[in-house]
Amino acid sequence: MTSHNDDAVGASNNGILVIGEALIDIVVTADNSEPVEHVGGSPANVALALGRLGDRVSVLTAIADDDRGRRIADHLRASGVAMHPSSWSLDRTSTALARITADGSARYEFDVTWSLPSVPVVRDDIVHVGSIAAFVQPGADSVLTALQNTPEPTVISFDPNIRPALVGDRAAALAQVDAITALADIVKLSDEDAEWLYPGWGAEAVVDRLLETGARVVAVTMGGDGALIGSAHGKVTVPAPHVKVRDTVGAGDTFSAGLIDAVLHQPDLLQTPDADALTSLGRHAAAAAAITVQRPGADPPTREELDRALRAEGVRRCTTEGIGLFPY
Template sequence: MPTLESPGTVTVIGECVADAFTDPTRSGADELALRVLPGGGPANTAVALARLGTPTRFRARISQDAFGALFRSRLTDSGVDLTGSVTTSEPSTLAIATLDDTGQATYSFYADNAADWQWTYGELAAGVYDDTVCLHTGSLALIRDPGGSRVEDHLAQVRERVTVSVDPNVRPLLVSPTAYRERIPRWCALADILRLSEDDLAVLLPGTGPEEACDTWHAAGARLVVITLGERGALASLDGRRITVPAPPVDVADTVGAGDSFTAGLLHRLAALGHLGGRLDGLNLTDLTDACTFAARVAALTCSVPGANPPRAGEAALEADTGLVLNPWS
């Protein structure tokens, strides 16, 4: 087993989203009942990282409304440090989620003028990164302005001190695909790690296969590109050297938060192996395979329960099938 190190902090910047699911058991002919769960890609990743045992700080703009209270409760109960987050009167983002027969979710968003996209340069500059080895961001907080471009500029300012991880988490219903295609080269130039899904790939580079896409994004600057492929596992490319890992078999409740949990598992394991904090110069394919295998298991366990509810350190189902120790520092 590889030698594990005590990890530094992973800081996540991004949005919280109230994920509302229809509840047929409480709905009727003249009313629609909704069950609201706390979500948002970056928030899900922060929760999963903290539950796995990585010291995690989440920087978000969290509303004072009822959804904001729900977000804070989930984050703090999972062990996430909210230092650097901003409390604001602007409303939370709401997403109405619809699940198909396979548990795959599609969303309708209510996000105009929401708290998540209003970052100022002053708010971002107030962050402390002395203990941070990796800064992860992405999703809507990196693309919706006015805050998105400011978060992007912030990455450029801090990347000399930390490993930068980006998950585009493409939402074409809210943001034009053209906007993503224009911004992705800039994100690759800033990022050491680019993690995205096969669905994201189809929007960003239509008609392009995963391996060709990896080469395109390497040329733009990203050293490590990881593309999750659903039930087919994941492809990872480190400076053009590829590995693939399978997806563990699982009875799927839904796929909400699966990609976010994969990202958390990947960053958790890379931190444990001592690869975060710089430009991934010491990362090899053996450790990359280890990290992606672990990440796939975290994602599978998230799919086995409803909503974005990632596993916690010490859960037997996670450790038994991988032989990996989740949190050896506790």
């Protein structure tokens, strides 16, 4: 067995803990070329994006001590993500088959096991959970218990990232979304997630619903139409940057990481999330996600790349009233 005890996790670290699945995405493109394997899983992608930005982040997941599991760990560590030792708990590492269509969107088929051997004690500034880990048992109960036991003033971030093939009954999924949202500070979901959970409601009604349930800030991403972000102080729509989309794998996860990164470095954004604060959060997250969609797979930006994009955005807003955020 490989020794995994050198990952520094557990003490208060003024950083971020991500709890959730890590797996191997087996990507099949529309041109029917040979499948390519990438490290994936929504929470793992969020951790990867935060690590690329230089944030102090650790991940508690469930993988096996097999070739794919070690590849996941090496990939995350290479971007500065610490692996919780308890993550090595499966007999076989999970996979997801991602079929990329001609328009760059992805459709998934899953072979996933999700469990946690024990409920973690969260001692970080921010904890993020989401996707399969929030819904698939037996791990979902452990995730909820961990959040319920998370002390103030830890910021809780949640991205449902619904996978209909795995979450099962909508009523049960809604109950879990309500339970986690009641504890959360930040909730981010896509318009597809919103439609599955609340058919026919529309983004504004979904934002209102989640704010009433307990979230402080809610973001609904809408692809090329940007993102709607709301709080008790109002709502803003942040436009999507004008970029050439290579594929959308990891885009929503990078958006989540962008929100978390902004709050980590500017905690005041959550204290009174007015229109200016919401716009700042949205632009930061959208700029990060726009870099990811221009590259194949979940390949989020570095801090230097994001800073460059945000500087370009500032110049564009001054000269073209916000029409286009990138000079390319």
